[in-house]
Amino acid sequence: MQVGYIAAAAGIAFLVSSLVFGRLSDMHGRMRYIRLGLLLTAISYLTQIFAGSPVALMAARGSVGFALGINSSVIMAYTYENQRQVGSFISYGALGWLIGALTALVVKDYTALFIISAIVAFAAFLVSLLLVEKATGHMQVARFPVALIKADYRIYLGFFLRQLGGMAIWTVWPLYQTSIGATKVWIALMEVTNMVGQIVFMRLMERFNPARMFQGGLLLSVIIFIAYGLANRYWQIIPIQIFLALAYSSLFVGALSYLLKHHPEYGTTSGLMNSANALSGVLGPFLGGAISQTWGYATLMYVGAGTALLGLLASRGLKVKTAPATAADRS
Structure with a gap:
């Protein structure tokens, strides 16, 4: 505790x-x-x-x-x-x-x-100390940016729900892998697979439609979390980890690209995304611990898939805007 x-x-x-x-x-x-x-x-x-x-x-x-x-x-x-x-x-x-x-x-x-x-x-x-900041106009931003949240609540809510399920799973991730036969070496290999995959995929995502990438990341996360629940041997997780890297890269880069392309308040929108991620990191461990202790690891994986599915449903109606904001909009 x-x-x-x-x-x-x-x-x-x-x-x-x-x-x-x-x-x-x-x-x-x-x-x-x-x-x-x-x-x-x-x-x-x-x-x-x-x-x-x-x-x-x-x-x-x-x-x-x-x-x-x-x-x-x-x-x-x-x-x-x-x-x-x-x-x-x-x-x-x-x-x-x-x-x-x-x-x-x-x-x-x-x-x-x-x-x-x-x-x-x-x-x-x-x-x-060697970096130079461009001379740009600064803006006034509301102390609590309700307007920004309302404008793109589908992004923030969808991202939070997916991360809530993910953080709940990651809380017991080593224990879950041990329960299906993984050694410490295999657990480390699975983490390396995910990280290397993210390094590669994140560099490729930005060329695609950010709204579709975001929703694709949510859908793929649902499938991945269900696959975790169905896995009964540790070696089955390795290929799933490759798709996990793809899903998270698509989700995170898609969400940030969408927000930053359409709002000139780059710092505030980045802060809102990071705050949604941090909130899931605060609540997720308690959710993961409670569910895994009561109903087991497989049930937790399905609950994670369910929260990701809720995130996907929350993102319905998300469209690419036709008039993106730029730094020139600053006052």
């Missing part, structure tokens, strides 16, 4: 900071918040070394989540503002997860890992 609360603290902090600083970056510019976020990330990683109790660890993880929330939305907005694409940028996130996992396998000592993480974050901060 304490682990759940610690994870929830990080998720809630990420949710709040991603939304708040994404909005602020639309109003005041990106670079100051990018540098602030990277510097705070380096510091917050180090605070975990001194966490001597569950409460202290909760505070430390909350500070990590808060700092990462600043980075996630503002850097995404900065990238789209300068390159008009997000697929390749997001793929580097999957690459980072892969390198981080491999580093943890080699190093294993928590203190050393926290120090390495802090050094990498500080190096990113130093690199950010």
Whole structure:
């Protein structure tokens, strides 16, 4: 239970900071918040070394989540503002997860890992000092962007529901794989398959219709989660993981491309997407733990498929808009 609360603290902090600083970056510019976020990330990683109790660890993880929330939305907005694409940028996130996992396998000592993480974050901060922000007009954004949410609630709700089911599954994912015979090596191989797939697929998604990619990712997620429930041997998961990478790449890149192409509030829309993801990360573990303990892993997989299906139904009526917004719309 304490682990759940610690994870929830990080998720809630990420949710709040991603939304708040994404909005602020639309109003005041990106670079100051990018540098602030990277510097705070380096510091917050180090605070975990001194966490001597569950409460202290909760505070430390909350500070990590808060700092990462600043980075996630503002850097995404900065990238789209300068390159008009997000697929390749997001793929580097999957690459980072892969390198981080491999580093943890080699190093294993928590203190050393926290120090390495802090050094990498500080190096990113130093690199950010070389970046230049384009002179663009800033805008006024509502403190809570109800209009943006209402305009594209099909995206936000559909994404949240799919991620809720996914996060519930990932909570017990290693235990589920062990129950069907997977060893630690096989579990790691399945994770690598997913990450490598995302690195490849995310770079390809942006050339397609974003609305169709988003809905395709939802539909494929339903099929994948059902397939998890039907699997009774660990080796059956490997090909499913390839399709999982395709589904998530299509879902995430499709959703972000759709939103960023049609709203000039790049930071706020990125923050809303990240907040929806973080909220699913807070609620999903409790859902996954409760269902798996009561009805078993297979039932959880079908429940995950059901939430993804609800997300697909919520996205009905989603259409590509004919008059996309640009930075020129800023006042």
